[in-house]
Amino acid sequence: MFCIIKFIFFLLISSAFGFISLSRLLKIRSLILLIPLSISFGIAAYVFTCHLLSFLIGPQKAAWITLIIFVLKSIYIFITNKKDSTTVKKEITTGQFITVCIIAIFICFLTLMAVSKFGTFDRESHIPIAMTMFHNNVYPPRDCFRPDYVLLYHYGGDLLAGAVQYITNLDISTSYELIATILSGTTFLSFFALCWLLTSSFKLSLLGGFCAYFGGGLLWLDSIIRYLTKALPDGAIGWSFLQTFINLGIHGGINNAPSVLTFISTFNLGNPLLICSLILFWKMTNGKNFKSSIYYIFFLTVTLFTLFLTADWLYVIFWAAVIPFIFFLWKDNKKQFIISTFVILFISILLNRSIGNALFLQNTIQHLGRTNIFDIGIKEQLFSVVSWGRLSSHVMNYQTISCFSWDFICELGLSLFFFPIALIYLIKTKNRLAYLLFFLSLTTMPIPILIDFKLNPVELVRLFAFGNTMLILLITCGTAFLYKSFIKNNLLIIPYVIVFCLSPVSQLFFGAVFSPHVYSNKILVQTLCNDLKRIKSLGELISYLKGYSEYIHLAKNNIINAYKSESEFFKSQSKPKDVALSIIHEIPSYSGVYSLIPAQRLIYWDQLYSSHNTLYETTFSTLDPFLLKELNIKWLLINTELKSKLPKETQDRLNNPGVFNLSFISPNKLEIYHVNDLGNILKDSPRKTAWMLINRDGYPVSSAENKIVLFPSLKDTLTELKSLQNTNPILKKQLITAQAIIIQSLEKQIVDSKVNVKVEKRF
Numbered sequence: 001m002f003c004i005i006k007f008i009f010f011l012l013i014s015s016a017f018g019f020i021s022l023s024r025l026l027k028i029r030s031l032i033l034l035i036p037l038s039i040s041f042g043i044a045a046y047v048f049t050c051h052l053l054s055f056l057i058g059p060q061k062a063a064w065i066t067l068i069i070f071v072l073k074s075i076y077i078f079i080t081n082k083k084d085s086t087t088v089k090k091e092i093t094t095g096q097f098i099t100v101c102i103i104a105i106f107i108c109f110l111t112l113m114a115v116s117k118f119g120t121f122d123r124e125s126h127i128p129i130a131m132t133m134f135h136n137n138v139y140p141p142r143d144c145f146r147p148d149y150v151l152l153y154h155y156g157g158d159l160l161a162g163a164v165q166y167i168t169n170l171d172i173s174t175s176y177e178l179i180a181t182i183l184s185g186t187t188f189l190s191f192f193a194l195c196w197l198l199t200s201s202f203k204l205s206l207l208g209g210f211c212a213y214f215g216g217g218l219l220w221l222d223s224i225i226r227y228l229t230k231a232l233p234d235g236a237i238g239w240s241f242l243q244t245f246i247n248l249g250i251h252g253g254i255n256n257a258p259s260v261l262t263f264i265s266t267f268n269l270g271n272p273l274l275i276c277s278l279i280l281f282w283k284m285t286n287g288k289n290f291k292s293s294i295y296y297i298f299f300l301t302v303t304l305f306t307l308f309l310t311a312d313w314l315y316v317i318f319w320a321a322v323i324p325f326i327f328f329l330w331k332d333n334k335k336q337f338i339i340s341t342f343v344i345l346f347i348s349i350l351l352n353r354s355i356g357n358a359l360f361l362q363n364t365i366q367h368l369g370r371t372n373i374f375d376i377g378i379k380e381q382l383f384s385v386v387s388w389g390r391l392s393s394h395v396m397n398y399q400t401i402s403c404f405s406w407d408f409i410c411e412l413g414l415s416l417f418f419f420p421i422a423l424i425y426l427i428k429t430k431n432r433l434a435y436l437l438f439f440l441s442l443t444t445m446p447i448p449i450l451i452d453f454k455l456n457p458v459e460l461v462r463l464f465a466f467g468n469t470m471l472i473l474l475i476t477c478g479t480a481f482l483y484k485s486f487i488k489n490n491l492l493i494i495p496y497v498i499v500f501c502l503s504p505v506s507q508l509f510f511g512a513v514f515s516p517h518v519y520s521n522k523i524l525v526q527t528l529c530n531d532l533k534r535i536k537s538l539g540e541l542i543s544y545l546k547g548y549s550e551y552i553h554l555a556k557n558n559i560i561n562a563y564k565s566e567s568e569f570f571k572s573q574s575k576p577k578d579v580a581l582s583i584i585h586e587i588p589s590y591s592g593v594y595s596l597i598p599a600q601r602l603i604y605w606d607q608l609y610s611s612h613n614t615l616y617e618t619t620f621s622t623l624d625p626f627l628l629k630e631l632n633i634k635w636l637l638i639n640t641e642l643k644s645k646l647p648k649e650t651q652d653r654l655n656n657p658g659v660f661n662l663s664f665i666s667p668n669k670l671e672i673y674h675v676n677d678l679g680n681i682l683k684d685s686p687r688k689t690a691w692m693l694i695n696r697d698g699y700p701v702s703s704a705e706n707k708i709v710l711f712p713s714l715k716d717t718l719t720e721l722k723s724l725q726n727t728n729p730i731l732k733k734q735l736i737t738a739q740a741i742i743i744q745s746l747e748k749q750i751v752d753s754k755v756n757v758k759v760e761k762r763f
Contacts, residue, residue, distance in 0.1 A: 135592020
């Protein structure tokens with residue numbers, strides 16, 4: 001309970017700082033704006049400040065000192081700006097305010113019910129990022145599964161969750177879940193505030209905000225049609241209507257509503273931050289002069305930097321809308337704010353390229369040896385998108401969808417057909433904010449159908465989500481503008497909400513009852529539907545749901561609960577920057593210890609580091625002291641089965657107390673060894689492993705044909721790669737990685753294959 005109280009204090013301090021700063025410095029008086037923006041900006045400022053301080057004093061101290069700074073700064077702003085403290089405007093009635101708050105709280109409740117059964121999205125990567133950051137007190141964070149590399153990722157959400165966990169002592173999953181819960185309601189309130197700026201109408205703002213938050217496609221209609229016509233995907237024989245609806249009617253493959261994206265740490269902070277940035281930009285451009293925009297420049301610098309650190313594609317979306325909007329600033333004779341905009345852009349790029357990009361603190365070869373994540377090009381098959389596997393056996397099975405197919409149409413829904421309403425609304429009202437929001441759609445939604453993202457094409461469909469949301473918002477405002485009695489007629493509003501929101505509302509509801517896994521696991525859905533058929537009474541249903549919830553919670557924390565003693569050992573015994581070689585990588589990594597992992601273990605691993613990566617296997621099979629020292633491997637976790645399969649020479653080394661010290665035998669019969677100081681061992685040990693360059697297909701890369709060059713370290717190997725790229729620029733377009741190999745095995749393979757290949761050892 002004390003942990004929850006500390007979380008509430010964390011939230012209150014951040015939000016109070018946001019409220020006082022926005023109301024006293026920016027003179028924002030609207031309560032409708034202040035409530036969501038205070039939370040969003042307060043958290044953004046926390047992440048921004050904690051990030052800066054972490055470079056200097058480490059994230060552990062930075063997490064606490066940032067809160068202290070916020071308290072002192074809030075007091076200072078409050079005292080020094082007493083003269084500017086006018087009453088906050090309450091533009092709506094108390095009853096209307098209570099209505100909006102109740103909806104937001106109910107959304108928070110459903111979100112908490114869902115994420116508490118779901119845990120953290122992509123938990124195999126997000127939990128280790130947050131835990132290693134604070135357990136090791138190392139900043140900037142390194143790749144949590146390849147500690148020899150700096151982390152290339154938008155880790156702002158993980159920094160926030162890690163800070164909350166460190167301050168409150170909550171379980172790391174609970175930290176992610178509480179943050180998602182608070183930000184889900186904040187996102188809804190942000191959409192309501194955005195619509196209020198457009199319309200100044202409570203009922204229309206409520207409708208527009210609700211439809212923006214829950215706006216989805218026609219997946220529900222598609223599932224009904226498929227069920228009635230039996231046009232179901234392979235393996236769907238005998239599906240009931242409920243099974244068909246849950247599998248096909250609630251979760252999209254290319255587009256999902258903000259209501260469900262709040263389950264994901266990159267979205268749950270990114271979406272409200274993007275709305276906050278848009279509102280602050282809009283308020284700035286409606287100021288009196290350039291001087292009035294000074295504070296806005298600072299505030300936008302903070303929110304945009306945190307947005308970039310959390311969800312970089314949403315940061316790009318912001319500028320994709322703002323840059324063309326400059327035309328209207330020029331047309332409306334607001335040239336002074338064009339200057340402000342470019343000042344913000346310059347500062348933002350400067351910060352992102354320096355403190356926002358951890359590579360600046362690393363050596364110049366850190367970008368080598370892994371895929372270029374910015375590799376993009378024009379699509380070979382235009383007007384098609386790579387989709388998540390909505391119609392396949394699993395959501396991770398990608399599918400290519402034509403933009404002229406029903407599958408594409410039902411994903412985006414009526415916003416494809418009703419967007420002329422948004423255009424008419426823009427032309428008739430000439431509302432500049434509406435133009436800004438329309439640019440969000442116009443400049444980003446065409447990108448996935450034209451541009452190919454080489455690393456992972458399906459990721460580009462993220463650019464549909466926010467643009468489609470803005471279309472729904474503008475269509476709602478446009479419908480009310482063109483048909484004045486629409487907003488007064490509930491017989492029209494109810495079907496309108498159903499058409500746009502049924503799938504996402506159902507997804508949030510089913511996620512709260514059964515967990516969000518229902519949209520990614522078709523076997524789970526089949527089991528649920530079969531179980532529900534056998535229930536005969538309300539009491540049986542309640543009993544079943546209670547047991548099911550307990551089962552899901554246990555499954556979510558299975559690794560943490562099953563290996564609690566091992567995790568506690570690592571937490572108490574490991575030191576900063578220690579690396580563990582573990583047969584179960586979650587045990588050390590969930591404890592905050594860097595862990596090498598087998599190739600193909602994580603999402604996108606093959607695409608980023610090449611499927612030919614065998615660092616884990618090479619290290620385990622040799623336990624070569626040279627490799628252990630280079631990778632700073634201090635711990636080894638192994639079971640009896642794997643131990644018995646190791647080469648005899650490796651087993652002998654493992655039993656050598658001069659190299660390894662058996663430190664812990666767990667109740668699960670797992671053995672944890674500590675790697676002793678290897679300084680003296682290296683003098684008398686023959687090198688078992690070396691590094692070489694290979695291409696995506698696994699073939700060696702060197703400066704001459706029929707030659708393989710072996711290097712003593714990863715750094716030396718990548719330095720050679722840089723030299724090769726300078727003499728042969730075509731290599732820059734290829735994925736060439738450094739591979740740790742067993743020297744004796746390589747030499748034997750060359751002899752057995754009878755090929756004329758020379759091995760050059762540069763050590």
